Amino acid sequence: MSNVEIAMDALPAAETIDGKTRLILAGEQLFAQNGINGASMREIATKAGQGNHAAVQYHFGSREGLVRAIFDYRMEQMEAERGAMLQRARAMGRLKDARTILEIILLPQLHLHDADGNHSYASFLSQYLLQSRSPEFGDFSGSEPPHLTEALRLMRERVDYIPPYVAQRRLISVSLMFLNILMRHHGTDEAEFGESFPDALEDTMEQIVGSMCMPLRLVPTQGATSDS
Amino acid sequence: MSNVEIAMDALPAAETIDGKTRLILAGEQLFAQNGINGASMREIATKAGQGNHAAVQYHFGSREGLVRAIFDYRMEQMEAERGAMLQRARAMGRLKDARTILEIILLPQLHLHDADGNHSYASFLSQYLLQSRSPEFGDFSGSEPPHLTEALRLMRERVDYIPPYVAQRRLISVSLMFLNILMRHHGTDEAEFGESFPDALEDTMEQIVGSMCMPLRLVPTQGATSDS
DNA sequence: AACATCCTAAAACAAGTGTAATATTTTTAA
DNA sequence: TTAAAAATATTACACTTGTTTTAGGATGTT
Numbered sequence: 093m094s095n096v097e098i099a100m101d102a103l104p105a106a107e108t109i110d111g112k113t114r115l116i117l118a119g120e121q122l123f124a125q126n127g128i129n130g131a132s133m134r135e136i137a138t139k140a141g142q143g144n145h146a147a148v149q150y151h152f153g154s155r156e157g158l159v160r161a162i163f164d165y166r167m168e169q170m171e172a173e174r175g176a177m178l179q180r181a182r183a184m185g186r187l188k189d190a191r192t193i194l195e196i197i198l199l200p201q202l203h204l205h206d207a208d209g210n211h212s213y214a215s216f217l218s219q220y221l222l223q224s225r226s227p228e229f230g231d232f233s234g235s236e237p238p239h240l241t242e243a244l245r246l247m248r249e250r251v252d253y254i255p256p257y258v259a260q261r262r263l264i265s266v267s268l269m270f271l272n273i274l275m276r277h278h279g280t281d282e283a284e285f286g287e288s289f290p291d292a293l294e295d296t297m298e299q300i301v302g303s304m305c306m307p308l309r310l311v312p313t314q315g316a317t318s319d320s
Numbered sequence: 321m322s323n324v325e326i327a328m329d330a331l332p333a334a335e336t337i338d339g340k341t342r343l344i345l346a347g348e349q350l351f352a353q354n355g356i357n358g359a360s361m362r363e364i365a366t367k368a369g370q371g372n373h374a375a376v377q378y379h380f381g382s383r384e385g386l387v388r389a390i391f392d393y394r395m396e397q398m399e400a401e402r403g404a405m406l407q408r409a410r411a412m413g414r415l416k417d418a419r420t421i422l423e424i425i426l427l428p429q430l431h432l433h434d435a436d437g438n439h440s441y442a443s444f445l446s447q448y449l450l451q452s453r454s455p456e457f458g459d460f461s462g463s464e465p466p467h468l469t470e471a472l473r474l475m476r477e478r479v480d481y482i483p484p485y486v487a488q489r490r491l492i493s494v495s496l497m498f499l500n501i502l503m504r505h506h507g508t509d510e511a512e513f514g515e516s517f518p519d520a521l522e523d524t525m526e527q528i529v530g531s532m533c534m535p536l537r538l539v540p541t542q543g544a545t546s547d548s
Numbered sequence: 549a550a551c552a553t554c555c556t557a558a559a560a561c562a563a564g565t566g567t568a569a570t571a572t573t574t575t576t577a578a
Numbered sequence: 579t580t581a582a583a584a585a586t587a588t589t590a591c592a593c594t595t596g597t598t599t600t601a602g603g604a605t606g607t608t
Contacts, residue, residue: 126357126451127355127356127357127358127447127451128355128357128358129354129355129356129357129358130355130356130357215450218450219355219447219450222443222446222447222450223354223355268496268497268500269496269497272496
């Protein structure tokens with residue numbers, strides 16, 4: 093069905109990772125490449141190095157169970173980092189600094205993106221958010237991640253001048269915009285831009301976070317200019 | 321496969337629309353709802369009011385042919401409007417006005433979104449752009465739409481202070497952000513926001529276009545403040 | 549040792565898939 | 579009206595899909 097010559101080699105993951113999370117990683121990667129409906133359970137099981145193509149049913153019950161598990165898996169990883177960041181911000185009295193809060197929301201995603209050699213996270217999450225038309229960005233499966241929820245609450249408090257429903261809408265859009273920046277960054281051919289291409293994503297993070305304050309009309313309060 | 325109770329009623333389109341474009345509209349709607357890989361040719365044909373489930377093969381050759389036809393169909397519609405807008409802008413000497421150019425790019429999409437009662441355009445295009453990792457926003461199937469291409473060129477000239485590769489990246493992201501604003505606008509339950517919900521999308525267009533100038537660092541030159 | 553638990557393998561199934569081939573109708577042109 | 583062309587319907591087929599079922603094999607505990 094046209095998507096024939098996709099890379100079907102098994103994940104480079106060593107045997108140290110158990111089968112269940114190998115399925116999560118394989119699923120994330122294939123869903124990111126071919127769309128959430130564009131990969132079969134058999135492909136995923138094969139890529140996870142499992143001759144058993146019923147592995148997804150066993151571990152996650154159903155196809156949708158896997159999709160949700162991928163989402164939860166990544167969310168859990170970020171919760172740890174967000175918790176630490178929130179604690180540090182609180183200690184430094186920067187809880188009312190809009191830029192700090194924005195970084196708590198965005199930076200863990202950047203780190204997730206950097207850690208994965210295939211950069212599947214952003215693409216998967218974009219498609220996931222696009223399909224499950226969740227009215228709220230923080231509308232998750234069942235139990236909400238408390239740290240992200242708190243960061244979003246703090247954020248909404250700092251959004252000024254615009255009514256809350258506009259802020260809500262823009263927050264979602266800004267998040268998707270950020271995900272797409274991540275996606276495209278490693279997706280484009282670097283030769284296309286010549287040698288002026290800065291590969292350290294951290295470098296451009298300044299610009300990104302800065303420029304995102306604007307559509308949200310965030311008012312930075314502590315030592316953060318509105319853009320780099 | 322869990323997506324069972326989707327609206328399978330035929331399109332309300334009268335018999336005045338020929339079968340080929342009815343397939344395009346049905347495809348757009350179903351792809352928008354269930355993902356580009358989430359709808360079968362049989363569903364689409366049925367929704368197009370055709371007992372013939374091989375209609376897509378006949379008219380478009382293959383599944384991907386239909387996807388591309390949907391894209392081209394909408395692009396063609398917008399080309400007409402963009403041509404008129406460009407001509408008008410040229411006559412008024414506003415070709416160097418960043419905001420005018422941005423409107424030439426964005427407004428036709430808004431009108432497309434408004435004209436379609438099901439608001440499938442934005443959702444479909446988002447997923448299309450997400451899957452076909454086109455390096456350029458204006459990288460289309462075969463023949464490029466000349467008017468959009470010119471608008472994008474004019475736009476790049478007005479983007480200032482930031483290197484071209486950053487501008488490129490932000491332009492794509494801003495476009496996707498805009499599409500998602502369209503999607504969510506009619507996607508969310510209006511009751512959720514109470515009576516303060518302004519249903520005239522044109523009203524919020526001011527804010528949107530204005531706030532989008534910022535991540536692009538556009539410099540408006542004529543009677544356009546940076547935000548509403 | 550035996551046991552239970554967890555995981556993997558393999559086979560089977562009904563339903564749905566894209567596409568092709570053929571027949572029928574409808575439209576167009578002469 | 580008649581012939582050619584375009585569109586729609588019908589049937590068939592080989593293949594893939596998600597899921598279930600059944601069987602086998604680790605691994606660790608008592």
